[in-house]
Amino acid sequence: MKALRLVVAALALVGVTALAAPLPATATEEESPVTWAVSPADESGPDGRSWVELELDPGEAATEHLAVRNFGDREVTFALTAADGYFTPTGRFNMLPSDTESVAAGTWITVADQVTVAPGGTAVLPFTVQAPEDATPGDHAAGIAASIYTESADEGAGLGVESRVGFRVMTRVTGTVQPGLDVDTNPNYVISWNPFEPGMIELEYTLENTGNVRLSVSGSVEHGGSTYPAPDSEQALPIELLPGDRRSVSIQVPDVWPLGPVMLPLTITQGVIAPDGETETLDPVELEVTAWAIPWPHLIIILALALVIAGLFWGRRRRTKQIEHLVDEAREAGRREAAQAPPRDDADPVADPRS
Template sequence: MKFREAALGARLASALTALAVASGLALAGMGSAVAAPAATDAAEPTITWSVTPADADGPDGRSWMELEGDPGEKIQEHLAVRNLGTTEVTFALNAADGYFTAKGRFNMLPHGTESVDAGTWVGVQENVTVAPGGMAVVPVDITIPENATPGDHAAGLAASIFSTGSEGGASLGVESRVGFRVLTRVTGEIAPSLAVVSSEAAYRSSWNPFEPGSTRIEYTLENTGNARLSVSGSTVAGGVRLPDASGEAAAPVELLPGDRRTFQLDVPGAWPVGLLRYPLTVEQSVILPNEASEPAAALQQNIEVWAIPWSQLVVLLAVLLIVGGLLWGRMRRKRQVEKLLEEAREEGRRSVVIS
């Protein structure tokens, strides 16, 4: 999968690079990836390549690196770069701190942004030249600092190429990179912890007063421990577990230590009957270095929201106005009839007296 960074001219290079990497660096779920064709001119040959974890002999089937070591320990690994194109290519190799984006995709810091954690632990040569259709296996050294804190630390490791061109008279630089995540657990006291730092709900009435509205629940989770977590949230409404009507749990999302993420749940079929209460349940499990997981106690919290039946009140007001209008009209006609009868009686009395 691709990692793309773009810079337009010298003044825009840093900003566009950061933007492109944030949107195009695809490390989540797949450790190896094939880059899209990279070329600045139709006449130039396209370049495609892949990068995977490896042993000294070549790719070893892993999607990414899951490591565990003591403070001060040095771990030796390898990566394999395959050149799937038709020309010899020199790839730049680099590592940087890793993180999960707001959409849950794994990413690594762009060039120009200094790493302060696991990205600085990864040692790899600056570049490697690979023949067309060939593969190069490159040693990788992960050195855990003596003062490294226990728990999980994330980095990304990538091979990239840089090409230049022009567009509209401006210089255009494009960096394309492919890589995988490097997750290292430092031994020591592992203390997983998850917190619901905020939660709220908003009720949305239906325009049709004879149909229920819906409730949107928004909550923010923070991994306050030192272990990587897999989390998923749900609520129960009308006996059905949401977010989906089938009752299946939401797709789990990974949170690195220190990560904070906001989630939303939409609850349909909510009638505006005053105070609504939704029991939010957040399932969590600790992800282990061997890619297994260990369940942890779920978090539970009640979320309340006032559901005012505005549509129904409008209908009720309209009905009251109609009924009131009918009653007022009836009373008015009754008074008119009584007035006519009284006038007729008075006329009759006057006729009797005159006779």
């Protein structure tokens, strides 16, 4: 029986916050685990940045550094790769897996194929970002990572795991900045199971970055004197959209009685994220969303009761008409019988006294 070979990739990239705890990966069952971290650096070592932000003209190149830290107790050789970057539906930054070919900013990065790091040591390597001559203005996302590949065999099945840790590399190509945002709304009223309590509206809206630069976006709804989500809640935090990104967001608006159309003022705040991390505020997008709060279950029950009552009423009228019809037929039959009967002579013959 041929051995089954399965490859699994695991990736931990820097997103909005600093690099998380190093991702552990076990080389083999006999060897100690390998833990490591990768971060932006200068020539002397990690410089405290979470990721790399560059601004380049078309055709311009820049040299940056990365630091690979080996927290294990043995020497490890790491493979170094770069790939196109993207945000997942949950808002986490990621890069294409190693078996998927990059076609955008991931191809702009040149880095060594591998690096060997001593136990407890740190290796600092340069990498180059070269913007093509025909690079379009705006933001371009990529990621760079250090990885190890481990394999174990269990009863004839081979299991391979590629574990990667890295950070993102954002490049702003100079030129005309054109922010753009499309908003598509889909409100849905959720009725309460208790007819004496209000329901809620689930307002789902989809954001699409139609421009060429990153956007910081957040949305809120006003209803009944309150703002949803609450300004100090985690849901109120802005999300980041790369050019071309689409993201769906849901807001729950409670305490809505099913009394027909409900107007919900939706405000989308937006801003352009500059290469230095600052956000330039844009005019908000303001929409009036109409949600139909219709008590369909209640209306169905009322309709059913109305049909039952109408059925009873109609049945009673029908039976009354049937009885009236039978009485009329009986009367008509009596009249016909009376008209068809021969006349009767009730006088008795008188005897002639002369006889």
